[in-house]
Structures are given as structure tokens and as C-alpha cells.
Amino acid sequence: MKGISEMNQSAKTPGHAIAPLRIRAARVIVTSPGRNFVTLKIETDEGVWGIGDATLNGREKAVVAYLEDHVIPVLIGRDARRIEDIWQFLYRGAYWRRGPVTMRAIAAVDVALWDIKAKALGAPLYDLLGGKSRDGVLVYGHANGETLDDTVEAVGGYIGAGYKAVRARWASPASTWPTAWAAAISTTSLLTRICQPRRCGRPGNI
Numbered sequence: 001m002k003g004i005s006e007m008n009q010s011a012k013t014p015g016h017a018i019a020p021l022r023i024r025a026a027r028v029i030v031t032s033p034g035r036n037f038v039t040l041k042i043e044t045d046e047g048v049w050g051i052g053d054a055t056l057n058g059r060e061k062a063v064v065a066y067l068e069d070h071v072i073p074v075l076i077g078r079d080a081r082r083i084e085d086i087w088q089f090l091y092r093g094a095y096w097r098r099g100p101v102t103m104r105a106i107a108a109v110d111v112a113l114w115d116i117k118a119k120a121l122g123a124p125l126y127d128l129l130g131g132k133s134r135d136g137v138l139v140y141g142h143a144n145g146e147t148l149d150d151t152v153e154a155v156g157g158y159i160g161a162g163y164k165a166v167r168a169r170w171a172s173p174a175s176t177w178p179t180a181w182a183a184a185i186s187t188t189s190l191l192t193r194i195c196q197p198r199r200c201g202r203p204g205n206i
Contacts, residue, residue: 020079021046021120026072028054028064036060040067040108042116044080050115054108056100066105070094075109081120083113140165 021044029039038054056063071090078086090106091097118125126132141158143166145151151170158166 018081021048021081021116023075023078023080026067026075028067028072030060030064036064038063038108040105040112042075042080042109042112044116046120048080048116048119050080050112050117050119052108052111052113052115054104056104059101062101063104063108066101067108071105071109080113080116083110083117086110086113138165139163140167142166143168145170 023042024045025043027041029041030036031039036055038056038060040052040054041049042052043049054063054067074089074093075086087106087110090109091102094102096102114125114128118128121128141155141161141163143151143154143158145154148170151168155166155168
């Protein structure tokens with residue numbers, strides 16, 4: 001099997017065609033009990049593989065079926081380098097176009113193929129897409145709890161870990177949810193309970 005570095009070197013030779021990276025396998029990975037995170041993994045005959053996120057909240061298994069029944073079978077044998085060609089084929093080749101399930105599946109393939117191309121070229125993916133536009137990104141923690149007290153404690157854990165933004169949510173019976181939300185999520189109530197013991201300062205520091 002020709003190594004990736006060898007393939008790239010030969011591709012730089014004038015008049016030498018770039019060798020295709022044939023897709024030999026693809027599989028859908030469903031994980032995280034209680035919430036199905038869906039990942040598509042595409043593998044090539046040269047051992048290079050890529051992954052793409054195929055999660056569609058609330059309809060995860062629909063995307064799984066679409067990928068396994070309608071997308072993966074037609075990917076096998078195609079050149080993974082031809083990203084735009086594959087995208088157009090998947091989009092235009094279907095009788096029913098668009099829709100969240102279809103587009104989520106195509107997006108997963110697209111990202112996985114870009115992942116493969118970056119690895120094959122030995123370059124960060126962002127370099128192929130125009131280069132860096134930032135050195136970091138703000139992320140938030142998702143604090144969950146069965147009760148308000150549990151949620152406050154979870155938020156405190158994220159703050160202690162250095163997070164500057166936290167999304168808070170707790171369980172509440174459907175029949176009392178609006179009342180519980182109005183009573184418990186008042187700004188002074190929640191922020192006071194979270195901030196006072198930690199001396200957070202202004203709300204923007206949470």
C-alpha cells in the first residue's frame with residue numbers, strides 16, 4: 001500500500017495525476033445513552049479515514065436509516081477526494097431533495113470527506129478552508145439537574161472549571177413546568193444562589 005506522504009510527493013510531480021482515494025467502507029456510530037449522538041465514519045483503501053457529525057436532535061435514528069439505506073451503499077468505490085462531485089450526486093440524485101434528514105446526512109458525508117482530504121494532504125482542515133480566523137472560541141457548559149438545587153450545584157462545577165458561560169436546566173413535571181420556571185428562574189433568585197457563595201461579581205462573569 002502506498003503511503004500518504006508518497007502519494008502526495010508523486011502528486012507534486014509535473015504531469016502526474018493525483019491518485020484517487022477510494023472509499024472502501026463507511027459506518028454509522030450511535031452513542032450516548034439517553035441522547036443519540038450520531039457520527040459517520042468513512043474509510044478509504046489507503047487507510048485514511050474521516051468523521052462527520054450526523055446528529056439531528058429528536059430525529060437521530062431517521063438520519064441513521066437514511067445514511068445506512070440510501071447513502072453508504074452509493075459511496076463505496078467513489079473517490080473521496082471528489083467532495084463537490086459527491087455532494088452534488090447525493091443532493092441531485094435523490095427524488096426528494098432537501099429536508100432536515102437528507103441535508104444532515106449529506107453534511108455528515110461532506111465533513112468526513114474534508115477530514116479525509118486534510119489528513120491525506122497532511123494539513124489542518126482550516127488551512128484548506130482559508131486559514132484561521134480566530135485563536136480560540138467561547139464554549140458553554142450545559143448544567144442539568146433534577147431539582148433547582150442540583151442545577152445550581154452543577155453550574156457551580158462549571159464555574160469552578162473556568163467556564164465563562166453556562167446554560168442551566170432542571171427537570172420539572174410538565175403540568176407545573178411553567179409555574180416552576182417562572183418562580184425559580186427569576187434572575188435575582190438563580191444568580192444570587194449561584195454567585196454569592198463564589199463572589200462572581202457582575203452576571204457577565206458567569
